[in-house]
Every structure is written in C-alpha cells, then in structure tokens.
Amino acid sequence: MNCDIATLMQVLQSGDPDEQLQALDACFAVLADPSLWYWLIGFTLVCALVGALIGRYKNAVVRDTLLGLALGPIGWGISLLLPKTVSRPPCRACGKPTETNDKFCRHCGTPL
Ligand SMILES: [Zn+2]
Known part of the structure; x- marks a missing residue:
C-alpha cells in the first residue's frame, strides 16, 4: 500500500479498520525512511548556509543564519528585506x- 492522498482518501472512505491500519503503517514507513531525513537535514543546512551568505553581506551573520535555519527560503526573504x-x-x-x-x-x- 502507498502513502499518497488518493489512497488515503479511498481507505478513509472505505471504513475498513484493517486497511486503515495498513495505510498508517505505510505512512510511518515513509517517515522512517532514512533518505527522507538525509534530504531534510541537507536542505536545512543549505538554507542555513545561504542565510549565512546573506548575513555576511548584511553584517548580521548570526541573525541571518538563524533565520535561514528556522524559516528556509522565507527566512532568506526576511533577511534580504531587513536593513x-x-x-x-x-x-x-x-x-x-x-x-x-x-x-x-x-x-x-x-x-x-
Ligand atoms: Zn564605553
């Protein structure tokens, strides 16, 4: 069973508890996949690095690194808008x- 919206909607509407448990297991398996976490950690580090580069230009490396780390591309935008x-x-x-x-x-x- 796949963990996608169409399958989940179908399983929820079927009302079969066994199928719902299988869908839950499939979604937990997706969350436990290490490659997902490698991508998330890598993306977070890239966001912090870009934030740090913006901060170097703005003379606020710590502030902009934290903004990039916490908010990603939204944090970059905030960093660029700050004086x-x-x-x-x-x-x-x-x-x-x-x-x-x-x-x-x-x-x-x-x-x-
Ligand atoms: Zn003084």
Missing part, C-alpha cells in the same frame, strides 16, 4: 563594542 546593519567602531573610552542606535556606551556611559 543592512552598519558596523560601528568600539567605544572610545572603554573599547567595548557599541550598538547601531546607541547614543551612549552601554558599558561606561560615554556619549558616542
């Missing part, structure tokens, strides 16, 4: 990194 992060020089007084929209250093309070 490019401008890297700022570290604080003149303490040398700690600063955020884009900060007016004062978060570590020592010096105006930026």
Whole structure:
C-alpha cells in the first residue's frame, strides 16, 4: 500500500479498520525512511548556509543564519528585506563594542 492522498482518501472512505491500519503503517514507513531525513537535514543546512551568505553581506551573520535555519527560503526573504546593519567602531573610552542606535556606551556611559 502507498502513502499518497488518493489512497488515503479511498481507505478513509472505505471504513475498513484493517486497511486503515495498513495505510498508517505505510505512512510511518515513509517517515522512517532514512533518505527522507538525509534530504531534510541537507536542505536545512543549505538554507542555513545561504542565510549565512546573506548575513555576511548584511553584517548580521548570526541573525541571518538563524533565520535561514528556522524559516528556509522565507527566512532568506526576511533577511534580504531587513536593513543592512552598519558596523560601528568600539567605544572610545572603554573599547567595548557599541550598538547601531546607541547614543551612549552601554558599558561606561560615554556619549558616542
Ligand atoms: Zn564605553
């Protein structure tokens, strides 16, 4: 028995519990097939890699890698729509990194 929509609809409408169990077993066998998981893991890694490449362009590698990992091609679109992060020089007084929209250093309070 195959695990496809047409077969499943036919089995559900037949009302035969034995056939329904066979269909359930067929669908679990599809889910347990390792080649499906290899494809899914490979696709997820490619999505994260493309996200990282977009992030490298946008100066936000971690953010865009996570977006690509979690959302795939939708995450790429979000990454491309987000504004490019401008890297700022570290604080003149303490040398700690600063955020884009900060007016004062978060570590020592010096105006930026
Ligand atoms: Zn500082």
